[in-house]
Amino acid sequence: MDFQNNGPATASEEEIFVPCEDVREHLVVVGNGMAGCRAVEELLARDKDRYRVTIFGAEPYVNYNRIMLSPVLAGEKSFDDIIINSREWYSENNIELIAGDPVTGIDRTAKTVTSQSGRTVGYDKLLIATGSDPFIIPVPGKDLPGVISFRDMKDVDTMLEAAGKGGSAVVIGGGLLGLEAAHGLTLRGMKVTVIHLMDTLMERQLDEAAGWLLKTALEGRGQTILTGANTEAIYGHGKVEGVRLKDGTEIPASLVVMAVGIRPSTALAREAGLDVNRGIKVDDHMVTSDPDVLAVGECVEHDGNVYGLVAPLWDMCRSLADGLTDQHTGYKGSVTSTKLKVAGLDVFSAGDFSGGEGCEDIVLRDASRGVYKRVVVKDDKIVGAVLYGDTVDGGWYFDLLKREEDVAEIRDLLIFGQAFASGGGALDPKAAVAALSDDAEICGCNGVSKGQVVACIEKGACSLDAVRGSCKASASCGSCTGLVENLLAVVLGDDVQSGPRTMCKCTSFGHDDVRREIVAQNMRSIPEVMQRLHWSTPDGCSSCRPALNYYLLCALPGEYQDDQQSRFVNERMHANIQKDGTYSVVPRMWGGLTNPTELRAIADVVEKYNAPMVKVTGGQRLDIFGIRKEDLPAVWADLNAAGMVSGHAYGKSLRTVKTCVGSEWCRFGTQDSTGLGVKIERMTWGSWMPHKFKIAASGCPRNCAEATIKDFGVVCVDSGYELHVGGNGGIHVRATDLLCKVSTEQEALDYCAAFIQLYREEARYLERTAPWIERVGVDYIKSRIVEDEAGREHLRSRFLYSQSFSQDDPWAERAAGQHAELHQHLDPIAIAAE
Amino acid sequence: MTDWIDIGTLADIPQRGARTVQIAGEKEIAVFRTGDDKVFALVNECPHKKGPLSQGIVHGHSVACPLHNWNIALKTGEAQGNDEGCTPTIAVKEEGGRILIARPVALKAAA
Ligand SMILES: Cc1cc2nc3c(=O)[nH]c(=O)nc-3n(C[C@H](O)[C@H](O)[C@H](O)COP(=O)(O)OP(=O)(O)OC[C@H]3O[C@@H](n4cnc5c(N)ncnc54)[C@H](O)[C@@H]3O)c2cc1C
Ligand code: HEM
Ligand code: SF4
Numbered sequence A: 001m002d003f004q005n006n007g008p009a010t011a012s013e014e015e016i017f018v019p020c021e022d023v024r025e026h027l028v029v030v031g032n033g034m035a036g037c038r039a040v041e042e043l044l045a046r047d048k049d050r051y052r053v054t055i056f057g058a059e060p061y062v063n064y065n066r067i068m069l070s071p072v073l074a075g076e077k078s079f080d081d082i083i084i085n086s087r088e089w090y091s092e093n094n095i096e097l098i099a100g101d102p103v104t105g106i107d108r109t110a111k112t113v114t115s116q117s118g119r120t121v122g123y124d125k126l127l128i129a130t131g132s133d134p135f136i137i138p139v140p141g142k143d144l145p146g147v148i149s150f151r152d153m154k155d156v157d158t159m160l161e162a163a164g165k166g167g168s169a170v171v172i173g174g175g176l177l178g179l180e181a182a183h184g185l186t187l188r189g190m191k192v193t194v195i196h197l198m199d200t201l202m203e204r205q206l207d208e209a210a211g212w213l214l215k216t217a218l219e220g221r222g223q224t225i226l227t228g229a230n231t232e233a234i235y236g237h238g239k240v241e242g243v244r245l246k247d248g249t250e251i252p253a254s255l256v257v258m259a260v261g262i263r264p265s266t267a268l269a270r271e272a273g274l275d276v277n278r279g280i281k282v283d284d285h286m287v288t289s290d291p292d293v294l295a296v297g298e299c300v301e302h303d304g305n306v307y308g309l310v311a312p313l314w315d316m317c318r319s320l321a322d323g324l325t326d327q328h329t330g331y332k333g334s335v336t337s338t339k340l341k342v343a344g345l346d347v348f349s350a351g352d353f354s355g356g357e358g359c360e361d362i363v364l365r366d367a368s369r370g371v372y373k374r375v376v377v378k379d380d381k382i383v384g385a386v387l388y389g390d391t392v393d394g395g396w397y398f399d400l401l402k403r404e405e406d407v408a409e410i411r412d413l414l415i416f417g418q419a420f421a422s423g424g425g426a427l428d429p430k431a432a433v434a435a436l437s438d439d440a441e442i443c444g445c446n447g448v449s450k451g452q453v454v455a456c457i458e459k460g461a462c463s464l465d466a467v468r469g470s471c472k473a474s475a476s477c478g479s480c481t482g483l484v485e486n487l488l489a490v491v492l493g494d495d496v497q498s499g500p501r502t503m504c505k506c507t508s509f510g511h512d513d514v515r516r517e518i519v520a521q522n523m524r525s526i527p528e529v530m531q532r533l534h535w536s537t538p539d540g541c542s543s544c545r546p547a548l549n550y551y552l553l554c555a556l557p558g559e560y561q562d563d564q565q566s567r568f569v570n571e572r573m574h575a576n577i578q579k580d581g582t583y584s585v586v587p588r589m590w591g592g593l594t595n596p597t598e599l600r601a602i603a604d605v606v607e608k609y610n611a612p613m614v615k616v617t618g619g620q621r622l623d624i625f626g627i628r629k630e631d632l633p634a635v636w637a638d639l640n641a642a643g644m645v646s647g648h649a650y651g652k653s654l655r656t657v658k659t660c661v662g663s664e665w666c667r668f669g670t671q672d673s674t675g676l677g678v679k680i681e682r683m684t685w686g687s688w689m690p691h692k693f694k695i696a697a698s699g700c701p702r703n704c705a706e707a708t709i710k711d712f713g714v715v716c717v718d719s720g721y722e723l724h725v726g727g728n729g730g731i732h733v734r735a736t737d738l739l740c741k742v743s744t745e746q747e748a749l750d751y752c753a754a755f756i757q758l759y760r761e762e763a764r765y766l767e768r769t770a771p772w773i774e775r776v777g778v779d780y781i782k783s784r785i786v787e788d789e790a791g792r793e794h795l796r797s798r799f800l801y802s803q804s805f806s807q808d809d810p811w812a813e814r815a816a817g818q819h820a821e822l823h824q825h826l827d828p829i830a831i832a833a834e
Numbered sequence B: 001m002t003d004w005i006d007i008g009t010l011a012d013i014p015q016r017g018a019r020t021v022q023i024a025g026e027k028e029i030a031v032f033r034t035g036d037d038k039v040f041a042l043v044n045e046c047p048h049k050k051g052p053l054s055q056g057i058v059h060g061h062s063v064a065c066p067l068h069n070w071n072i073a074l075k076t077g078e079a080q081g082n083d084e085g086c087t088p089t090i091a092v093k094e095e096g097g098r099i100l101i102a103r104p105v106a107l108k109a110a111a
C-alpha cells in the first residue's frame, strides 16, 4: 500500500526543508481528502507556481477516492486501485504532506495552525476541507467495540477483519452508504441485517416503488431488510453482541455499522470563531467570514445548502481555484444525482420527485425486466427522475434537468429514453453522446465533464487508457466506459485506437473488465459471471461462453469445473473437425521426434479405421484424417497403448514445439535444440491459452525450425539462447521481437514458462501473442519477464502450478469412457403410431 | 397420423448440448437440449455447407454451427442475422418422461 510514511508525525528537526528564498504565499490545507486535494489540483492547473502548499491530513494515507471504499469493501478494488494522488504527486509538485497529524487549532490573529503533535505552521491562506463526521445515534451501547461507522479506510479495515471471522452484522441505516456497506459485508460472507427507520430504503433518493424493488432484490441476495425499525439499544458485554429494537426484537451481531447520516465537520472552524451555521458559511468563491480562510467540500454551507456527494465538490473547487488566482467566476450551487454502487443493481435518482403543485409524473414499469422509471416534469421542465433496473438514460435526464431544457416537444417519448425521444427509435449511442452538452457529466466518480474529456482527446489522448490516464474519466468504477468510448469515436472518427471493445453483444463489458471482475469478485462459474455482470442473454453466445470458460479456468486452476458445452467443437471433441464432419487426429510427437512403436501404432490406426489420408503437418507430426466421432475413443485407446497422448492440434493451447536437429547431428549446431524442444514441450503441453501457441527451437541462427515466426522461439547461439516472442505465420506474418538472451537451458525454460503465464493471464481470449504484444508493447513484456526477477519467478510458479492440473491426457479420459455421450448416438426405439 | 420414435430421456442429452440419432435410410438427426431444458430436433446439417449442427455451441434457443459459426434458430431451423438458409425441423414431444421425435418419413409426407 502506498502509505505516506511520515505519519503519525512529530515536530522534530526532520521538518521538511523549505528553501528560505521561497517567498511565495503559503497555502495551508486542513484535510487531505477529496475536496482538499482536488482544490489543490485545480489551483496547480491554473498557476503552478503561485502558492507554496502544505496539506495536513488526519488519516495516515495519501489522498484516496473515498467513494471507492465501497468497492474495496466488496472486494472489487484494492486500496492501491483507489489512490488518487500517490506520494510522487506530492513531491513532484513540492507539496508538503503531513499525514496522520490532525490540526487541532487555528489562530487567526497570528495566522497559524497547530497540530496534534504540536507542530505550528504559519499561513497566508488557509483552506479548511475537513469533510464530515458520521452521525452516531445516541443509543446505549454506541461506544462498544465493534460498533463503527463507514467513512474511511480504517472503518473498511475493521469491517474486513470482522468479516474474516464470519458471523452476523447489523447495518443501521438503509441509505446509500448503509446499503453499500451491507452489500460488501454480504459478499464477504457475513449474514447481514439492515435496520432502516423509514418505510422506504434510500427514501431521500428513491420513491416508494423503486425502494420496494430495491428491497426485494436485496432480500433475494440473502440480506434481511427491516424497514420502519427503530433501534433502542446496542447490547453486549465488553463488545457488541447485538441490537435491540424498540419493539423488543433482538438481532445478534458481532459487528454494527452505523450509517445514518453525516454532519459537516465544523468544530475547528467554530472554535476559530468563523461563521458557522449547519456548515462553515462560504461565499461564491468558498471564502469564509475571514477573507484569508477558505473552506470547501462537505464541511461548508453555501447559500443555505450543505452537500454529501462529490459532484458539488468539483464545482466548488473550480470556483475556489478561480478565486485564488484572481479570476472571478463564482459557485452557483449544485443539483445532484445519485447512483448506488452495488453490482447488478442499477439505481439512479436526481432532483426532486416529492411531487407537489404543478408536478406531473411520467411512469414506465416493465415487470418482466424489473424496470421502473419515473420522470417528474414541472412547467415543461424535468425536475426529478428515479430509475430502477435500467439507468442508461440517467445521464441524459440529469443533463436536461440541469440545463432546464424545455421538454414539451418530446414529452410523450421522454420516458422511453433518449434513443426514442430524439427520433428514429434506433439506438445510436454515438449520436447520443454527441448530443450531450459540454458540461454534461461523463464520469461521476472523478467529476469529469464531456467538455473536459473532449479536450483531453483533442490534446492527443486517443485511446481509453490514455483518457483514463490524463483526465481520470472512467478510471474509477468504470461505469462510464461506454460513454468515453463513444466520445473517442465521435471526436476521432476512425483514428480511435481500439481499446477494450465489449466482449460480445451479450454484455457491455470489455474482455479486460470481465476478467478483472472475475478475479476481484472471485467468481467461480459461467452463470455466476453472467448474473453478476448482468449479461443480457440467458446463457451467452458462442463468443462469450468459450472466453468465460477460459478466464475461469485460468483464474482457478484445479478448482474450476471445465464446461464442455462452452468449448468449441474441437476442444470439446479433442480432435479437429473437418468439412465433412469427420475428425482428424494428431498425436503428440515430443519435439517432432518419433520411433518405430509410434509409427507402427499410427499405421495400424490408419488401417483399422480406414483413415483416407495421413499427412505430415507443418508442426512436425502426423495427422490422421477422416475419423468418425464414434471411433475417436477407440483410436485414442490404440494410440495411448503405444505411449502417445493428445497433440492438442485442436486447441487454444500449446500446439507443437518444432525443433531442428541441432548440435547432436548438425554441423552448424551450437546447442542441443532438439533436447531443449522436448523439455519445453514436456513442460508446456496440455496448457490452455487465450489462443493457439506455437514454439520452436533452432540450433543456430540459420533457424531451420523457423523459430522467429512462433509465439515463443529459441535460437541457439554459441554463448547461449536467444529468446524470441510474438511471431506467427498466417495471413499477416509477423516476425518475433527479441526478448533477451540467456545463458543456460534452465533459464530458457524458466523464461518460457513465465512468458506463457503472462500471456495466459493478460491477453484477451482469441488474441494471439503477436497482436497482444503490439497492443501492450514489447517493453512491457520485457519489464515483466526480463527486468522483474521476482515477478518472473511468480509467473513461472503459477504456470507450473496450473500445469500440475492440466497434464492429464484428455484422450485417455475419453478412451476410458468419460463423456461417452459426446461420441455415441442416441438409441432410437420405434413406437406404435398414434 | 405420425409415427413417433422414442429416443430416451432428457438426462441423456447434455444441457446446452445435443445428441445425434441415426435412422436407417434417413439423414442424421440432431436433438438439442437448451439451457432452459427445451428439446428441439433438426436434421444434423447446416444450411450453409452441411456442418454438423449437433457439434455447435447451444445458446438461448440457437446453435452456432461448428464450421463457420452461422447461427441457426432451433425452433424454425432458419439461419439468423444476415445469413440465409433453413434446416428442416422435426417435431418433438415428451411423454411420461420419454422424448419422442416424429419419424422423418412422416415429416416428408407432411411437407
Ligand atoms: C463509503 C462511501 C461511499 C460514498 N459513495 C459516494 C458516491 O457514490 N457518490 C458520491 O457522490 N459521494 C459518495 N460518497 C461521499 C463522498 O465520499 C464525499 O462527498 C466526499 O468524500 C467529501 O469530500 P471532502 O473532501 O469534503 O471530505 P473527505 O473526503 O472526507 O475529506 C476530509 C478529510 O479531512 C480529514 N480531516 C478532518 N479533520 C481534520 C483535521 N482537523 N486535520 C486534518 N485533517 C482532517 C479527514 O480525515 C478526511 O481525510 C461516499 C462516501 C463514503 C464514505
Ligand atoms: C480455422 C483455421 C485453421 C485451421 C482449421 C488450421 C488447421 C491446422 C492444422 C490441423 C494444422 C496441423 C496441426 C499440428 O501439427 O499441430 C495446422 C498447422 C499449422 N497452421 Fe493452421 N489452421 C488454421 C489457421 C491457421 C492460421 C490463422 C495460421 C497462422 C496464423 C496457421 C498456421 C499454421 C502453421 C504455421 C502450421 C504448422 C504448425 C507449426 O509449424 O507449428 N493456421 N493448421
Ligand atoms: S538451425 Fe542451425 S543447427 Fe538447426 S538444423 Fe538448421 S543449421 Fe542446423
Ligand code: SF4
Binding pocket: none
Ligand atoms: S491453409 Fe487454409 S486450407 Fe490449408 S489447412 Fe490452413 S485453413 Fe485449411
Ligand code: FES
Binding pocket: B046, B047, B048, B049, B050, B051, B065, B066, B067, B068, B069, B070
Ligand atoms: S456449414 Fe454451418 S456455418 Fe458453414
